[in-house]
Amino acid sequence: MLKKFSKAKLFNTLSNRSFFKFWLGQSVSVFGSSMYQAALPFLVFYINGGAAELSLANTFYIAPQIIVLLFGGVFTDRWNRKYTLVISDLIKSGVVFTICLLLFFDQLNVLHIYALTASLGMVSTFSRPTTRGIIPQLVEKRQLVNANSLRAISRQVSQMLAPVVGGFLITAVGLFIVFGITTFTFFFSALFLSTIHLYKKINESSEKESKRQSYWKDLLEGFKTVQTTNWLLIGIVVSSIINIFIASFDVIALPIYIKDTFSSSGISGAEAYGFTLSSMAIGALLSAFWMGRQEKLPPRGILYYSLIGATGLSILFLALTSSLLITLFFTTIIGFLMTTFIIVWESLLQDLVDNEKLGRITSLDMFGGLVLLPVGYWIFGLLIETTNVSKVIQITGLGIIIMSILPLLFKSIRDLK
Missing domain, CATH: 1.20.1250.20 (MFS general substrate transporter like domains)
Known part of the structure; x- marks a missing residue:
């Protein structure tokens, strides 16, 4: 059985060091995002919010994505995709760290939650297209299905474990520690992603032409x-x-x-x-x-x-x-x-x-x-x-x-x- 499994070459794409760092960074980042989503209801309840406030918080997460998605892809095509992912994770880390500070000084209110959750939604709008777009710059075409499968594995594992871990930690040590850990997941993801090397550059002539064009034309x-x-x-x-x-x-x-x-x-x-x-x-x-x-x-x-x-x-x-x-x-x-x-x-x-x-x-x-x-x-x-x-x-x-x-x-x- 193990021999048959090894022949399948499921994990061979991870021998690509840059893809491995990308995969590891994204796995940590998805874990952080999943933990944030799992902890968000308890953050709302902490300030005596209820179902209405929680619904609005989720709406503030989705609404910026619907608006920004129309033109966000233009930026992700123009910008260096590696740096876009690094900066996105650093911003996410800063947003969650702000929640930690507000919790520590007991200054958190529902408007803070709406604004900071909307910020995370907006940043996700840039990072998600970039994540899909960067993979062909890291692996060969024949490895695309394998690379996306590995991403799906880490995504599902993170989404399974993060709510369980988050729920346990909220009960055991409190919201401040949970959001502190989430802050570091995004920060560590940015560190991993900063070390990857894009083996395939976007065609230089296309890139120069894109920069000469207006954003609206793109x-x-x-x-x-x-x-x-x-x-x-x-x-x-x-x-x-x-x-x-x-x-x-x-x-x-x-x-x-x-x-x-x-x-x-x-x-x-x-x-x-x-x-x-x-x-x-x-x-x-x-x-x-x-x-x-x-x-x-x-x-x-x-x-x-x-x-x-x-x-x-x-x-x-x-x-x-x-x-x-x-x-x-x-x-x-x-x-x-x-x-x-x-x-x-x-x-x-x-x-x-x-x-x-x-x-x-x-x-x-x-x-x-x-x-x-x-x-x-x-x-x-x-x-x-x-x-x-x-x-x-x-x-x-x-x-x-x-x-x-x-x-x-x-x-x-x-x-x-």
Whole structure:
């Protein structure tokens, strides 16, 4: 078994020293971000805030991203991506350190939380496209799937461990220590990232031409690339709609369904929901390990939308069961499928989009994924109140299936190799 596993060369990309430092730095940074998100509710409760204040804090985190994503990619394409990541982590470290100081001097109030959380959201808007864009400058094309799989592994492990560690530390030593540790995670990430070497530079002539152009011209160039690249335009538009169904299922419908279905089965709704989140994380980890072993993939357009369709089918089946074990089985499959199609899409963009435009395209891709979410949350929240949550989950599953089939009608999608 071990011999077979070693042949898969899952971790071979880590022998690239610069990618290893990048991977390590990003792992620490994601751990810090996850710990911040886990500790944020308790920070709000510490100043006697409630559900309304917590909702606003999360809104302040997302809102700057929706606004800045439209033009943030232009900056990430113009700037040195290594320095962008280093500066982003240093700013994050400074923001969280400010929270530590306010806690220490007992001066923290809700406006501080809103402003500092918005700052983190804005900085994340620049760092996330840069993270995707820098990988092709660190590894060979044949290693892209492996590199993205390794990122997914570290991301899932961090997102699994950080809430547990954060919750334990909040109880054991208090918020000040937790945010102090988070401060150092971002600082250490910046140190790791400052030592990487970009083996592949963006084409110098393209870089000089980009600097001569105005920011608005660069932005319009990004829109034009999306508009004239059929598979990319279809992917962003369709994914924006699909994301309404997936996010509404994940964020709104699933916790309510778990609470209503299993709260009387001998365990609390919170415990059952915790099990479902853990099972999705396990499925995501299995996907990342499996994808990291793949050297060749089937036609990626067909593969990508087939995986999304299978996700919708799994959600549909989940709504038809009242057994916790079967539910956990399907949430594990959902976690596996979602991580797999994310890795396929990221690798597709890195492979087929010009590297000097990748930041802009990533920003537009992320903007498409976020911009419709508030409307989607409102619609599906209203549907749950007027019908029942099981029917709403069935609607999300059917919606995902239908939207995954439509792109396959286009030859440009079927021909993506």
